[in-house]
Amino acid sequence: xxxxxxxxxxxxxxxxxxxxxxxxWVAMQDQAAxxxxxSFYFLADLHAISQPHVPAELAANTREMVAALLAxxxxxxxxxxxxxxxxxxxxxxxxLLNGTARMGWLNRMTQWKDKAGKNREGQSVALFxxxxxxxxxxxxxxxxxxxxxxxxxxxxxxxxxxAQKFNNDFCAEDAPLFTLPDPIxxxxxxxxxxxxxxxxxxxxxxxxxxxxxxxxxxxxxxxQKVRKAKTDPEPxxxxxxxxxxxxxxxxxxxxxxxxxGTSAGAVLAEFAGKGFGQFKPALGELLVxxxxxxxxxxxxxxxxxxxxxxxxxxxxxxxxxxxAPTLTAAYAALGLVR
Ligand code: TYM
Numbered sequence: 001x002x003x004x005x006x007x008x009x010x011x012x013x014x015x016x017x018x019x020x021x022x023x024x025w026v027a028m029q030d031q032a033a034x035x036x037x038x039s040f041y042f043l044a045d046l047h048a049i050s051q052p053h054v055p056a057e058l059a060a061n062t063r064e065m066v067a068a069l070l071a072x073x074x075x076x077x078x079x080x081x082x083x084x085x086x087x088x089x090x091x092x093x094x095x096l097l098n099g100t101a102r103m104g105w106l107n108r109m110t111q112w113k114d115k116a117g118k119n120r121e122g123q124s125v126a127l128f129x130x131x132x133x134x135x136x137x138x139x140x141x142x143x144x145x146x147x148x149x150x151x152x153x154x155x156x157x158x159x160x161x162x163a164q165k166f167n168n169d170f171c172a173e174d175a176p177l178f179t180l181p182d183p184i185x186x187x188x189x190x191x192x193x194x195x196x197x198x199x200x201x202x203x204x205x206x207x208x209x210x211x212x213x214x215x216x217x218x219x220x221x222x223x224q225k226v227r228k229a230k231t232d233p234e235p236x237x238x239x240x241x242x243x244x245x246x247x248x249x250x251x252x253x254x255x256x257x258x259x260x261g262t263s264a265g266a267v268l269a270e271f272a273g274k275g276f277g278q279f280k281p282a283l284g285e286l287l288v289x290x291x292x293x294x295x296x297x298x299x300x301x302x303x304x305x306x307x308x309x310x311x312x313x314x315x316x317x318x319x320x321x322x323x324a325p326t327l328t329a330a331y332a333a334l335g336l337v338r
Contacts, residue, residue, distance in 0.1 A: 001028075001031065001032045001035055001037030001038075001144055001145060002032075002037060002038055002039075002040075002141055002142050002143050002144045002145070002179070003025075003028045003029070003032050003037065003038070003039040003040065003143065003144070003145045003146070003147065004039075004040045004041075004042075004137065004138045004141045004143035004145075004146055004181070005021065005025055005040075005041055005042075005146055005147050005148060006041070006042045006043065006044040006047070006084070006134075006137055007021065007022070007041075007042075007043060007044060007065065007069075008043070008044045008045075008047050008048045008204075009043045009044070009045055009048060009058065009061040009062040009064070009065040009083070010048050010053070010058075010061060010204055010205075011061065011204040011205075012064070012068070012204065012214040012215065012216050013065065013068040013069075013072070013214070013215045013216075014202055014203075014204060014212040014213060014214050014215065015192055015202060015212065015213040015214075015215070015255065015287075016149065016189075016191075016192035016201060016202035016203070016212065017149075018072065018215060019186070019188075019189035019192055019255070019258045019259070020148070020149030020150070020186065020189050020190060020191070020192060021147055021148055021149050022069065022072050022074075023072070023186075023189075024147035024184060024186055025039070025041055025069075025072075025074060025079075025147055026072060026073040026074060028145065028147055028184070029041075029073075029074065029075065029078050029079045030078070032078075032079075033078045038080070038322075039078070039079040039080070040079065040080045040082075040141050040143075040319060040322070041069065041074055041079050041080070041081050042081070042082050042083060042084055042087075042137070042315075042319070043062050043065050043066065043082075043083040043084065044084055044134075044137070045058060045062055045083050045084055045085050046084040046085060046090060046091060046133060047084075047130055047133060047134070048061075049126060050124055050126035050127040050130050051115070051124070051127060062083055062312075063302070063305060063308045063309070064302055066081065066083075066308045066311060066312060067298055067301040067302040067308055068215055068216075068298055069081065070297070070301050070311070071215075071294045071295075071297035071298035071301055072215070072294055076311045076314065076315060080315050080318045080319050080322065081311060081312070081315040082312055082315030082316040082318075082319045083312055083316070084137070086312065086313070086316035086319075086320075087316050087319045087320050087323060089140055089320065089323035089324070089327045090133065090136055090137055090140060090323075091133070091136075092327060093136035093139065093140050093323075093326075093327055093330060094129070094132050094133040094135075094136040096136075096330050096331070096334060096336075097132050097135055097136055097139070097162055097166065098129065098132055099334070100162050100165050100166045100169065101129075101131075101132045101135070101158075101162050105158055105161060105162075106128055106129065106131060106132070106158075109131055109154060109155070109158065110154060111130075111131075111151070111154070111155070112127065112128060112130070112131075115127060116128075131155045131158050131159075132162070134152075134155050134158075134159060135155075135158060135159035135162045135163070138156075138159055138181045139159060139162070139163055139178045139179070139181070139326070140323045140326050140327065141319075141322055141323060141326070142178070142179040142326060143179065143181040144179060144181060144182065145181070145182055145184050146181045146182065146183050146184060147183075147184040147185075147186075148183055148184070148185060149185065149186075149189075149190055149191060149192075150185055150190035150191040151191065151201060152183065153183050153185060156181060156182075156183040157183075159181060160180045160181065163178035163179070163180050163181075164180065166178055166330075166333075170333040170334060171333055177326070177329050177330060177333055178326075186258070188254065188257055188258040188263070188264075189254065189255070189258035192251065192254070192255060192258075193247065193248075193251040194206060194211040194212065195210060195211050195212065195213070195225060195226070195228075195229040195230065195251075196208055196210060196211040196229070196230050197211070197230065198230065198246075198247025198248035198249075198250070198251050199247055210225055210228060212225075213225055213226075213287060213291075215291060215294055215295060215298065216295065216298060217291075217295075218295070219288045219292065222284060222287050222288050222291065223281075223284040223285075223288065226252075226280050226281075226283055226284035226287065227280055227281075227284065229248070229252060229280065230248045231248050231249060231252065231276045231280075232246055232248065232249060234246070234249070235272075235273050235274055235275045236249065236253070236268060236271045236272055236273065236274055236275075236276075236279060237268060237272060238268060238269075238272040238273070239265070239268060240264050240265050240268065242268075243264070243268075249276075250264075252276075252279065252280075252283060253267050253268065253271075255283065255287075256279075256282075256283050256286060259286050259287060259290050260286060
């Protein structure tokens with residue numbers, strides 16, 4: 001088991017990141033450690049420069065994100081925790097894979113289409129080639145499992161296509177270089193939606209802070225955001241099928257189920273026939289109780305900048321060593337003399 005995943009250090013960790021990915025990172029770190037495997041988790045700071053950013057904010061957010069991941073339970077003794085910028089092999093392998101990735105493949109990426117909108121000509125080249133760097137991130141470590149939310153599935157499929165084409169074009173049939181990684185997407189919380197709009201995913205880039213629960217929010221803020229979350233006037237239905245066409249209600253029930261470690265059906269069995277006046281306070285309290293310990297650890301950890309930098313430095317050293325053999329083999333496969 002080789003587990004690899006990343007997160008962009010832009011802004012705060014929110015509930016979508018936590019339930020869609022980070023909680024699974026922690027669970028898989030423990031599974032990997034128990035089975036003799038390894039887990040690699042990183043801050044995708046190189047990805048973060050694909051869109052306009054303020055350098056001082058990126059540096060501060062990188063350290064804050066390390067504190068947040070540690071607070072969520074990532075253990076730097078059991079996982080290799082680092083940032084891409086300290087491991088040049090990511091950028092190097094991306095360049096090598098740029099020879100294999102096809103323009104047509106990248107043109108089909110929905111994230112590229114969404115982020116570029118009608119202004120493709122004005123986007124950075126990095127935003128377009130972003131998925132090739134993501135492929136390099138996982139292929140570099142021979143990842144077998146990649147825990148992510150639903151929105152990253154297409155990028156992982158692209159990583160598999162790139163790996164397969166590289167193996168076909170440059171490796172002997174019985175000695176492929178790259179392992180094809182499998183995305184691991186949680187069944188319950190694959191896609192947490194905005195609290196203001198059940199058709200948009202919860203996101204760091206949403207201008208309204210009311211649209212998301214940040215892991216740094218205090219109890220009052222969480223209760224207020226849940227109270228103000230968009231809903232409909234109907235009571236909760238008896239079955240999951242009854243949530244059809246009610247995206248906001250489905251989202252809140254899904255969040256409750258994911259946080260409580262149960263299914264949407266079980267949540268409805270408890271709350272069927274009750275209105276949001278009853279459901280929202282219960283959801284708010286569940287969130288506050290679950291997130292408070294994480295929040296408290298985060299507030300403490302973020303103060304010690306030297307300790308956070310030391311975690312990144314040590315993780316980067318281990319990541320550089322783990323990445324070296326695959327990078328060397330990729331150069332050799334392409335006929336590059338070093
Ligand atoms: P990022 O930083 O946008 O998000 C980090 C992780 O959180 C998940 N996620 C969500 N899951 C459920 N509901 C949501 N509303 C939600 N919002 C975010 C994402 O799916 C992701 O797993 N390109 C990646 C970072 C990356 C990466 C990688 C991931 C770079 N290289 C290699 C895996 C492997 C990104 O921008 O994620």
